Amino acid sequence: MDHATVWEKCLLIIRQSVDPQSYQTWFAPIRPVALNTNELTIQVPHRLFYEFLEEHYIDVLKRALNHALGTAGRLQYRIKPAKQEAAAFAVAAGNERGQRAPTPSNPFVIPGMTRPRIESNLDGKYTFANFIEGDCNSLARNAAKAVADNPSNTAFNPLVIHGPVGLGKTHLLKAVGNHITAKFPQKSVLYVTTDEFTNQLVTSIGNNSTNDLVNWYQNVDVLLVDDIQQLIKRKKTQDVFFNLFNVLRHNNKAIVMTCDRPIIELDIEERLRSRFQWGLTADLSAPALETRMAILASKASANEVHIAPPVMEFICYHIQNNIRQLEGVLNNLVLHSGVNNGKEIDLNLAKQVLKNFVTEINKEVTPEVIQRTVAEYYDLEVDKLSSSTRRRHVVMARQISMFLVKQFTDQSLKAIGRLFGGRDHSTVLYSIKTVRDLMETNDEIKKDLADLERKIRAGQGDGPGEL
C-alpha cells in the first residue's frame, strides 16, 4: 500500500467518527506525503492544525491509522511551507470554479500617496487573556489566536466567527486587534462595524469621495469587521466591500469578521458569500455550566468581588445562553451589595437580582430539569436520553437520570419509563439498581452523582447547607 491508499482508508474511518463540519475543517485539507514502513507522514496547512488535531483528534487518528495499516502505526506531521500554501490556496480556489483565482487590479491606489496613520478604533479591554476557553469556543478562539500571531501569513483568510448573541464574537475580534497592536506595533489594525462602514460609505457618496474612502481602507494591514449580517439588503455596501475585500486579500492583508449566523445562511451576493468561505469559519456555541462559571469567576475577580462557588453555580444554572446577561447579573450584584453597605453576595441576593433576568427560577425539581442537567453534564442532547441508542455512555447517562428522577420526584416506575422513551417499569428498576450498585463500587460514578445532585439542587434555588 502507498501513502495515498493508507490515508484514503483512514479518511473512511475518520468520516464515521467525527461530524461533517469537523471533517471538512480539520481532515479534508490534510495531504498524505509519505509512508515509511508503518510511519505515515501527513501535511497540514498550518501549525494550528497540528496542535488542534493532537489535542482533540489524536485517538481518532491513531485508531484510523492502525486500522488502515492492520498494525500499530506512527504518524508524522509536516507543516506546509507558507509561500507554497498561499499559492496552492489561490489555485485551489480558482480550480473549484473552473477558472483561475481572481487577481483584482487595484483601481483605487493613488501612486506616491503617503501611508496615513490609522487609529485602530479599539480599546484594550478585550484580550485573549481574559477570554475563557471551553469546548463551545475553542475552534474560534484558537483560529483567532493563530491569525493574531501571524497576521501577514495566515491560512485563515478570511476568518469568520459566527454564533448567537452575547457569546463573545466581538470579544474575540477585538482580542485579535489588541494582540496584533501589541505584538506588531508597525501594523495598522482597524476595527469597524458593518453599520459604521455603511455610514462612512453613505457620507462618501454624498460628497463624491468613495474612491478616497476605499483607498484609505487599503492601507489597513488587518481589517476587523463586526456584524457582517448587516450587509444584508445593502447592495452598494456589498459592492464596495467586495472590491475592498479582493484588494486586501490579494495583498495578503488579514481579514477577520463576525456574523450572527453561518455564512451559508447569509443572504448576500453569491460572489461575496463564496469569498467569505475561502478561509475558515468557526462557530461559538452556548458554553457549558463549567465554562459559564469560569467566565463569571473571572469577571467577578476583575471587579474585585467575591462570590461563593455555590452562588455562582446557582446564577450560571439560570443564565445559560448569553454571557452578556451573565455580566448584567454580576453588575447588578455588585451594585446591590455596594448599595447595601458591602453586603455579602449570598444566595438570597442572587435570587433577588436574577428575577430581573429570568422569568422563572425553578422552585421544583422536575424530571425535565433532571434530564437537562444530566444531558448537559455528559455533553449529550437531551433527546438521547429517551432514544433507543445503546451506546454505553448514553445508557449510563439514561440510567443515572432515571435514578435521579426516582430520588428527586414522586414519579412511579411506570411514569419514569414513559419519560424515557416508553421503557417498561422493570427496565427502570434495573437501571436504578445498577446505579445503586455502581455507587458502591465505582468512585467516578459516585462523584458524578454527587456533582449532579448538587447541580440539581442549585437549579432548585435550594443552595447547599453552608449558605
Ligand SMILES: Nc1ncnc2c1ncn2[C@@H]1O[C@H](COP(=O)(O)OP(=O)(O)OP(=O)(O)O)[C@@H](O)[C@H]1O
Ligand atoms: N469566553 C468568554 N470569556 C470571557 N468573556 C466572555 C466570553 N464570552 C463572552 N464574554 C463576554 O460576554 C460579553 C458579550 O460578548 P460579545 O460582545 O463579544 O458578544 P457577541 O457575540 O459579539 O454578541 P452580539 O452578537 O450581541 O454582538 C462581553 O463582555 C465578553 O467579554
